[in-house]
Amino acid sequence: MYLNLFTSFMKVGLFGFGGGLAIVRLIYDSIQDFASITPQEFTNFVAISQITPGPLAINVATFIGNEAAGILGAAVATIGVALPAFIIVSIVSRMLDKFQNNKIVQGMLSGIKPATIGLIGAAAVTLTIPAIAGEGRIGMGIIDKIGVDTAAGIGGFIQNSPVDIVSILILIATIVLIQKFNKRPIAVLIVMGCIGALLGV
Amino acid sequence: MLPLLRQTIVEDKGWFDNDEFIDIVSVCQGLPGVVAVNLATFIGFRKRGLLGSVVATFGVILPSFIIILLIARGFASIDDNSYLGGAMAGLRAAALGLVVIAIIQLASKVFDGPWSVLAAITSFALIALFKVNTVYVIIIFIVIGATNAVISGRRIKKADIKKADIKEKDSEPSVEREVK
Known part of the structure; x- marks a missing residue:
């Protein structure tokens, strides 16, 4: 297990181009063979990693390592993701100018750049079902308590819908608040978490 | 950061x-x-x-x-707590929102023509629809980028050589022949 964790996360460190969110799907693919982490758990890890300080990929690596094999697993996964950086950076830092001016290196980088959008899109697909149709829907307990007739009316509509309508509203609100009103992402995420907590499941 | x-x-x-x-x-x-x-x-x-x-x-x-x-x-x-469950559900939805925003913002920066859009759609389709391992997809696009750089580099070199040839013929053709 430790070896699996180490090699998978080293792969992530070696091929993870394009920063945090582009790496998410790479991590998800790499751990499928050996770790029994459900999409819902994985999405929880990514979500928490976005509101905690520190690099996203490191946070997710620590989470998954810990879930799969305890504290030592967390250490192995985290070191695995950071290790390739030593090798790559120690080579590149000796020839910074050559690296920046090399046509082939620049070609590689410009080749991967648009593909990064596809990588993040694939990450979005991985997160979608747990995010808007996951187990434990927001507000169900409250609807039950208020005693709305579940066969009819808004309460029934929300309870019987195939996707979690409250979650979709939160998703839309998040996008609008950050994209249109330039609110700080972390603040928006914390507010959305609080709304979820107030409503319960 | x-x-x-x-x-x-x-x-x-x-x-x-x-x-x-x-x-x-x-x-x-x-x-x-x-x-x-x-x-x-x-x-x-x-x-x-x-x-x-x-x-x-x-x-x-x-x-x-x-x-x-x-x-x-x-x-x-804390297992099976309604409030924690609600908080996580809210966070999951908001986290997906962040990913969508990242796509929008990156697309507006990176897309500069039909090729970049096609590359993004291809990489997405390979991973999300055809379940190709992400590592292979990354390698494919690195190779495409490098190949493209090599080919366009050669073209520039050829163009330079042609220009040099013309200049040679125009100005001082004898020098080169003497060297040869």
């Missing part, structure tokens, strides 16, 4: 000037892996060699590592 780093490295410590810092950041963003780890390794390496890069990298990893372990422990101790 970058403003904080710039403040520490350029202004407080004076390790690099602003231009050097921008250079280092742009290189580290191009390298694979976690950008913050790349930066720490790079700066540590430049200042104090291999040991410096190990120390700097541990410095940037350790706080996240401890925080996440604490949160994971906390989670294990």
Whole structure:
């Protein structure tokens, strides 16, 4: 297990181009063979990693390592993701100018750049079902308590819908608040978490 | 994160000037892996060699590592709580929102013609629809980018040679022949 964790996360460190969110799907693919982490758990890890300080990929690596094999697993996964950086950076830092001016290196980088959008899109697909149709829907307990007739009316509509309508509203609100009103992402995420907590499941 | 780093490295410590810092950041963003780890390794390496890069990298990893372990422990101790479940459901939805925003913002920066759009759609389709391993998809696009650079580089060289030929014929044809 430790070896699996180490090699998978080293792969992530070696091929993870394009920063945090582009790496998410790479991590998800790499751990499928050996770790029994459900999409819902994985999405929880990514979500928490976005509101905690520190690099996203490191946070997710620590989470998954810990879930799969305890504290030592967390250490192995985290070191695995950071290790390739030593090798790559120690080579590149000796020839910074050559690296920046090399046509082939620049070609590689410009080749991967648009593909990064596809990588993040694939990450979005991985997160979608747990995010808007996951187990434990927001507000169900409250609807039950208020005693709305579940066969009819808004309460029934929300309870019987195939996707979690409250979650979709939160998703839309998040996008609008950050994209249109330039609110700080972390603040928006914390507010959305609080709304979820107030409503319960 | 970058403003904080710039403040520490350029202004407080004076390790690099602003231009050097921008250079280092742009290189580290191009390298694979976690950008913050790349930066720490790079700066540590430049200042104090291999040991410096190990120390700097541990410095940037350790706080996240401890925080996440604490949160994971906390989670294990609270099972099936309605409020926690609600908070997580809210966070999951909002986290997906962040991913969507990242796509929108990156697309508006990177898309500069039909090829970049096609590349993004292809990489998405390969991974999400055809379940191709992400590593292979990344390698494919690196190879395409490198090949493209080599081909266009050759074209430029050929064009240069042709120009040189013309110049040669125009100005001093005898010199080259004498050398030969």
